[in-house]
Amino acid sequence: MELIEQHTCFGGRQEVWRHRSGVLDCEMRFAVYLPPQARQRRLPVLYWLSGLTCSEQNFITKAGAQRHAAEHGVILVAPDTSPRGDGVANDEAYDLGQGAGFYVNATQAPWSSHFRMYDYVVDELPRLVEAHFPADDRRSISGHSMGGHGALVVALRNPGRYRSASAFSPIVAPSQVAWGEKAFAAYLGDDREAWKAYDAVELLRTAPEKLPLLVDQGDADEFLESQLRPELLRAAAEVAGHPLQLRMQPGYDHSYYFIGSFIGEHIAHHAAALR
Amino acid sequence: MELIEQHTCFGGRQEVWRHRSGVLDCEMRFAVYLPPQARQRRLPVLYWLSGLTCSEQNFITKAGAQRHAAEHGVILVAPDTSPRGDGVANDEAYDLGQGAGFYVNATQAPWSSHFRMYDYVVDELPRLVEAHFPADDRRSISGHSMGGHGALVVALRNPGRYRSASAFSPIVAPSQVAWGEKAFAAYLGDDREAWKAYDAVELLRTAPEKLPLLVDQGDADEFLESQLRPELLRAAAEVAGHPLQLRMQPGYDHSYYFIGSFIGEHIAHHAAALR
Numbered sequence: 001m002e003l004i005e006q007h008t009c010f011g012g013r014q015e016v017w018r019h020r021s022g023v024l025d026c027e028m029r030f031a032v033y034l035p036p037q038a039r040q041r042r043l044p045v046l047y048w049l050s051g052l053t054c055s056e057q058n059f060i061t062k063a064g065a066q067r068h069a070a071e072h073g074v075i076l077v078a079p080d081t082s083p084r085g086d087g088v089a090n091d092e093a094y095d096l097g098q099g100a101g102f103y104v105n106a107t108q109a110p111w112s113s114h115f116r117m118y119d120y121v122v123d124e125l126p127r128l129v130e131a132h133f134p135a136d137d138r139r140s141i142s143g144h145s146m147g148g149h150g151a152l153v154v155a156l157r158n159p160g161r162y163r164s165a166s167a168f169s170p171i172v173a174p175s176q177v178a179w180g181e182k183a184f185a186a187y188l189g190d191d192r193e194a195w196k197a198y199d200a201v202e203l204l205r206t207a208p209e210k211l212p213l214l215v216d217q218g219d220a221d222e223f224l225e226s227q228l229r230p231e232l233l234r235a236a237a238e239v240a241g242h243p244l245q246l247r248m249q250p251g252y253d254h255s256y257y258f259i260g261s262f263i264g265e266h267i268a269h270h271a272a273a274l275r
Numbered sequence: 276m277e278l279i280e281q282h283t284c285f286g287g288r289q290e291v292w293r294h295r296s297g298v299l300d301c302e303m304r305f306a307v308y309l310p311p312q313a314r315q316r317r318l319p320v321l322y323w324l325s326g327l328t329c330s331e332q333n334f335i336t337k338a339g340a341q342r343h344a345a346e347h348g349v350i351l352v353a354p355d356t357s358p359r360g361d362g363v364a365n366d367e368a369y370d371l372g373q374g375a376g377f378y379v380n381a382t383q384a385p386w387s388s389h390f391r392m393y394d395y396v397v398d399e400l401p402r403l404v405e406a407h408f409p410a411d412d413r414r415s416i417s418g419h420s421m422g423g424h425g426a427l428v429v430a431l432r433n434p435g436r437y438r439s440a441s442a443f444s445p446i447v448a449p450s451q452v453a454w455g456e457k458a459f460a461a462y463l464g465d466d467r468e469a470w471k472a473y474d475a476v477e478l479l480r481t482a483p484e485k486l487p488l489l490v491d492q493g494d495a496d497e498f499l500e501s502q503l504r505p506e507l508l509r510a511a512a513e514v515a516g517h518p519l520q521l522r523m524q525p526g527y528d529h530s531y532y533f534i535g536s537f538i539g540e541h542i543a544h545h546a547a548a549l550r
Contacts, residue, residue, distance in 0.1 A: 061336070064339030257282035257283065
């Protein structure tokens with residue numbers, strides 16, 4: 001583990017670390033915000049999964065989340081969105097390959113040798129964080145767009161592992177939209193049965209734990225009808241009796257201006273569950 | 276005037292506009308944040324001047340200022356840091372030419388035909404803002420680094436025009452540090468007398484109006500001793516009896532993580548003066 005960036009921020013420290021990931025078989029970066037309370041005691045962790053094209057930088061530079069993490073005493077951890085490097089498979093498109101890991105364990109060549117972001121986020125990263133930082137094993141998870149998909153899937157598949165889950169503008173049904181169909185066909189192959197393990201709308205039907213979900217979605221989001229389709233999540237939650245707070249936010253788009261406007265409410269939501 | 280970007284943000288609108296600047300004789304961009312209160316009434320304006328290499332984007336994407344502008348009902352306006360374009364003089368260095376206007380009116384070739392950021396910020400931009408947006412003529416000004424220099428100079432030279440002024444990590448004495456010496460020699464020529472009109476420490480000696488100045492400076496700023504030298508501002512303020520609140524912030528560096536941590540206090544400071 002190597003510290004490659006460090007800034008004082010709201011009385012705490014915004015750090016970026018580089019490490020060799022065993023799961024992804026490449027060098028990875030992740031960001032950690034340690035609020036001032038971390039100097040005194042172990043704190044819970046909110047994991048943030050970013051969207052297509054993002055790295056560990058977008059959330060920490062644009063969301064204004066540190067203010068709220070410092071207020072509530074929550075550590076923020078934001079990983080990169082895929083394995084990276086010269087030896088890692090890639091594609092010229094922005095929505096496949098590096099920067100577009102979709103938080104799955106790929107089973108198809110050439111992706112299967114590195115693209116195992118699901119295991120990285122669920123296992124390797126928390127193990128690292130809880131060993132190297134003043135973090136305990138209270139965890140929550142959130143994310144944006146592709147990362148909102150990741151946060152919902154990771155939380156729904158791991159009952160008891162997360163105290164709360166939320167998402168901004170998530171891809172709720174990747175099996176039914178173009179972004180997801182392209183990525184899942186490449187990473188998981190043509191058998192759509194295999195896709196269900198990474199589709200929040202599918203997982204909600206049989207989720208063993210009724211973890212309440214908070215989802216914010218801008219109604220001026222350019223991807224709303226083509227890629228995000230929150231009405232599918234609402235319908236699945238109603239059928240399954242799964243608690244979902246889906247808030248359509250008038251006028252907001254897909255950008256970090258939207259995330260910044262509501263990240264404080266999300267962190268307060270997670271902090272309450274983490275207490 | 277052409278609207279080129281628009282996002283809902285904290286219930287208001289973050290916009291970016293393009294226009295033909297008569298003063299700079301080129302196309303310019305500036306950012307405007309209109310808080311929700313701007314739908315009901317005219318509001319005061321806080322101008323933000325950015326630092327070296329920045330455009331109108333840095334402040335609006337990284338500072339988290341919109342939250343506070345929405346809370347206090349203040350419009351934020353952030354111009355680009357220099358004239359730009361193919362027909363505009365430039366230099367390969369990051370600290371001269373495009374992106375490094377230093378908020379002066381250049382008198383030397385090849386800069387004098389476009390580099391008139393002082394007049395742009397003091398006259399043309401406010402005239403535009405007050406004509407096209409629900410803004411009245413209550414103005415405050417702030418900025419970072421080169422823009423902190425700009426904010427102090429503009430406020431000190433224009434008594435009565437600004438209700439308040441503040442700065443983050445300002446270049447307080449450009450005539451005495453490498454960044455300023457290089458830029459002023461190029462833009463203003465070798466006669467150091469001409470530099471005094473753009474040097475906050477010099478201007479403070481004879482400022483006709485005792486406008487209180489708020490300055491935040493990180494003590495882990497990598498440019499602190501070489502380029503910023505806030506002790507020169509403190510000494511000049513003491514000699515002149517000019518009210519200055521200079522806060523050395525422990526552990527903070529030159530980045531937007533520093534600005535984000537204290538921008539709320541600056542906006543509250545300006546909002547109080549603007550009421």
